[in-house]
Amino acid sequence: xxxxxxxxxxxxxxxxxxxxxxxxxxxxxxxxxxxxxxxxxxxxxxxxxxxxxxxxxxxxxxxxxxxxxxxxxxxxxxxxxxxxxxxxxxxxxxxxxxxxxxxxxxxxxxxxxxxxxxxxxxxxxxxxxxxxxxx
Amino acid sequence: xxxxxxxxxxxxxxxxxxxxxxxxxxxxxxxxxxxxxxxxxxxxxxxxxxxxxxxxxxxxxxxxxxxxxxxxxxxxxxxxxxxxxxxxxxxxxxxxxxxxxxxxxxxxxxxxxxxxxxxxxxxxxxxxxxxxxxxxxxxxxxxxxxxxxxxxxxxxxxxxxxxxxxxxxxxxxxxxxxxxxxxxxxxxxxxxxxxxxxxxxxxxxxxxxxxxxxxxxxxxxxxxxxxxxxxxxxxxxxxxxxxxxxxxxxxxxxxxxxxxxxxxxxxxxxxxxxxxxxxxxxxxxxxxxxxxxxxxxxxxxxxxxxxxxxxxxxxxxxxxxxxxxxxxxxxxxxxxxxxxxxxxxxxxxxxxxxxxxxxxxxxxxxxxxxxxxxxxxxxxxxxxxxxxxxxxxxxxxxxxxxxxxxxxxxxxxxxxxxxxxxxxxxxxxxxxxxxxxxxxxxxxxxxxxxxxxxxxxxxxxxxxxxxxxxxxxxxxxxxxxxxxxxxxxxxxxxxxxxxxxxxxxxxxxxxxxxxxxxxxxxxxxxxxxxxxxxxxxxxxxxxxxxxxxxxxxxxxxxxxxxxxxxxxxxxxxxxxxxxxxxxxxxxxxxxx
Numbered sequence: 001x002x003x004x005x006x007x008x009x010x011x012x013x014x015x016x017x018x019x020x021x022x023x024x025x026x027x028x029x030x031x032x033x034x035x036x037x038x039x040x041x042x043x044x045x046x047x048x049x050x051x052x053x054x055x056x057x058x059x060x061x062x063x064x065x066x067x068x069x070x071x072x073x074x075x076x077x078x079x080x081x082x083x084x085x086x087x088x089x090x091x092x093x094x095x096x097x098x099x100x101x102x103x104x105x106x107x108x109x110x111x112x113x114x115x116x117x118x119x120x121x122x123x124x125x126x127x128x129x130x131x132x133x134x135x
Numbered sequence: 136x137x138x139x140x141x142x143x144x145x146x147x148x149x150x151x152x153x154x155x156x157x158x159x160x161x162x163x164x165x166x167x168x169x170x171x172x173x174x175x176x177x178x179x180x181x182x183x184x185x186x187x188x189x190x191x192x193x194x195x196x197x198x199x200x201x202x203x204x205x206x207x208x209x210x211x212x213x214x215x216x217x218x219x220x221x222x223x224x225x226x227x228x229x230x231x232x233x234x235x236x237x238x239x240x241x242x243x244x245x246x247x248x249x250x251x252x253x254x255x256x257x258x259x260x261x262x263x264x265x266x267x268x269x270x271x272x273x274x275x276x277x278x279x280x281x282x283x284x285x286x287x288x289x290x291x292x293x294x295x296x297x298x299x300x301x302x303x304x305x306x307x308x309x310x311x312x313x314x315x316x317x318x319x320x321x322x323x324x325x326x327x328x329x330x331x332x333x334x335x336x337x338x339x340x341x342x343x344x345x346x347x348x349x350x351x352x353x354x355x356x357x358x359x360x361x362x363x364x365x366x367x368x369x370x371x372x373x374x375x376x377x378x379x380x381x382x383x384x385x386x387x388x389x390x391x392x393x394x395x396x397x398x399x400x401x402x403x404x405x406x407x408x409x410x411x412x413x414x415x416x417x418x419x420x421x422x423x424x425x426x427x428x429x430x431x432x433x434x435x436x437x438x439x440x441x442x443x444x445x446x447x448x449x450x451x452x453x454x455x456x457x458x459x460x461x462x463x464x465x466x467x468x469x470x471x472x473x474x475x476x477x478x479x480x481x482x483x484x485x486x487x488x489x490x491x492x493x494x495x496x497x498x499x500x501x502x503x504x505x506x507x508x509x510x511x512x513x514x515x516x517x518x519x520x521x522x523x524x525x526x527x528x529x530x531x532x533x534x535x536x537x538x539x540x541x542x543x544x545x546x547x548x549x550x551x552x553x554x555x556x557x558x559x560x561x562x563x564x565x566x567x568x569x570x571x572x573x574x575x576x577x578x579x580x581x582x583x584x585x586x587x588x589x590x591x592x593x594x595x596x597x598x599x600x601x602x603x604x605x606x607x608x609x610x611x612x613x614x615x616x617x618x619x620x621x622x623x624x625x626x627x628x629x630x631x632x633x634x635x636x637x638x639x640x641x642x643x644x645x646x647x648x649x650x651x652x653x654x655x656x657x658x659x660x661x662x663x664x665x666x667x668x669x670x671x672x673x674x675x676x677x678x679x680x681x682x683x684x685x686x687x688x689x690x691x692x693x694x695x696x697x698x699x700x701x702x703x704x705x706x707x708x709x710x711x712x713x714x715x716x717x718x719x720x721x722x723x724x725x726x727x
Contacts, residue, residue: 012499012522016506023509054491082494103494104501 005046006030007037034059038067053081140166146176147191159248173197186262207237336437344428360407377403413442496526550585576615584694604631630687636680
């Protein structure tokens with residue numbers, strides 16, 4: 001079963017998303033702070049990172065991705081954010097191997113993205129890939 | 136002096152001759168002095184004045200002739216008459232010598248007593264007359280001296296008088312000149328007065344209250360429409376005054392004559408040719424020491440034109456005031472709109488953040504409903520619904536905050552806590568400004584007195600300052616908000632670590648439409664509005680900035696004070712605790 005590391009400082013979001021993902025058969029480790037996620041999430045050996053972009057402890061999505069990829073360089077990431085996608089496009093391109101799912105999250109759409117990323121059909125793995133095709 | 140006995144000197148070397156002479160001349164009027172030698176005679180002559188000298192020609196030693204010569208040579212005795220006595224009747228030579236020596240007369244011995252007495256009497260008479268003449272002469276000399284002195288004194292007095300006459304003449308000449316000049320000036324003044332009357336449409340009057348004589352100038356007659364030949368009377372004058380004002384003016388004139396001094400009236404008259412005219416009458420009543428009226432004089436001016444101008448002016452002024460009022464209202468509306476627009480512009484800047492913030496509760500609600508609808512597991516509906524409710528409230532609060540920030544102007548100020556306001560702005564900003572590496576530090580003083588403020592406006596000021604700092608700072612910005620109290624003021628400062636503001640921009644930073652970010656949509660009104668709002672709160676805002684070291688905007692508010700603390704019984708305790716009882720207890724310090 002794919003292992004998903006979930007990070008969001010919004011408790012309600014983390015709670016329901018964790019339950020929905022678990023119902024779909026995923027093994028989920030959920031955190032509400034970037035520091036906890038990077039400190040404890042590495043041992044979880046995730047196949048996929050789903051993280052919020054802006055977090056209250058000022059460790060944002062980019063920092064979390066960078067930190068985890070020190071150990072798992074090929075770790076794909078799905079960024080969830082309430083910000084408009086235009087404002088994050090450049091940051092995501094710089095990050096590479098990451099796709100954006102906008103809040104509020106349509107769970108079926110998210111599931112599609114997860115499957116795509118994990119099966120490699122969604123080309124988010126390349127630095128210069130066109131992320132907009134996955135949006 | 137004349138009553139003194141006349142002295143007669145008898146000189147003979149023989150005593151019996153002397154005895155005989157004494158016997159002959161014995162008289163209560165005569166003082167007979169005897170001398171038996173020339174020496175004795177000379178001695179006597181030195182001591183006394185003699186009327187006559189009876190001298191024996193032949194004497195041993197110094198003879199009578201020699202003595203006579205000595206006597207005649209001496210100034211003091213030269214005039215004493217000498218009567219020689221000679222024994223030799225026919226000795227012509229002796230007689231001649233005697234006359235040569237100064238003798239006046241001679242007698243031959245034996246002497247005929249009657250002749251001697253008569254001759255002596257002649258000498259005595261001569262002596263007395265001479266002496267009297269000398270006295271008269273001396274008196275005359277004295278008189279002459281006195282007269283000379285008097286004349287000198289008269290001369291001096293005369294000179295003084297002369298000088299005074301000259302001075303007086305000079306004075307009179309000067310006075311005369313002055314008088315002539317005065318007359319010329321008076322004539323000039325008279326001409327000027329005439330000109331002034333003509334130019335000003337006025338005429339003068341001068342009424343001698345005592346005699347009843349009244350002078351009115353030709354101009355006076357002209358402006359009232361009186362004929363030039365007609366005698367003037369005050370009744371006629373009053374009749375010229377407009378009927379509506381006649382009673383009032385007559386009363387004013389009565390009051391003036393009874394107790395007044397200054398006359399200053401404006402009234403209408405009816406001119407036989409020019410119709411109704413407006414007049415100003417300005418004059419003065421002079422009184423004697425007892426306060427009785429003496430003279431009443433002054434000028435009447437036709438002020439019809441002035442009145443019309445005044446009316447027009449008043450009309451224009453009213454119109455102008457009306458226009459200004461309208462413009463002010465329009466301006467105020469524009470200002471209110473401008474402020475709202477500026478706040479809405481801030482909202483535009485914050486829109487992304489606001490969307491992000493609303494998306495979070497929406498996301499939670501969305502996920503919760505999707506979870507609930509799936510029915511994959513026994514769902515805890517209560518928990519799900521509570522979550523939905525909570526998140527909906529959160530979204531509602533965000534919308535409410537946003538609307539509060541953008542609502543219509545509230546003009547009232549109420550005592551508020553600056554720290555609460557800062558906290559609210561911090562909440563708004565921190566979540567809505569999606570900027571990487573933006574950090575907001577708060578350093579709030581725990582004991583702040585309240586400030587009378589319009590919270591919406593002041594929040595706008597602080598949001599503006601933070602927004603400016605963020606926009607100027609690019610990526611990494613640290614903003615610190617500090618509050619402090621002291622000297623009856625509350626100070627709020629917004630400091631950033633941005634690039635700073637160059638001195639040439641600092642000068643214009645609060646000017647309307649001054650902006651350095653025109654291309655990125657700055658209106659140039661943000662800081663100008665901040666300045667206006669702070670000033671309206673009785674405070675001041677100023678900037679300290681250094682290029683490369685950041686900028687600090689400081690706002691000083693007057694602290695609100697308790698006004699009625701001492702009026703009520705528990706006022707002191709309330710004032711000490713610093714807790715306001717109601718908003719109405721506060722007034723803005725500046726307005727006190």
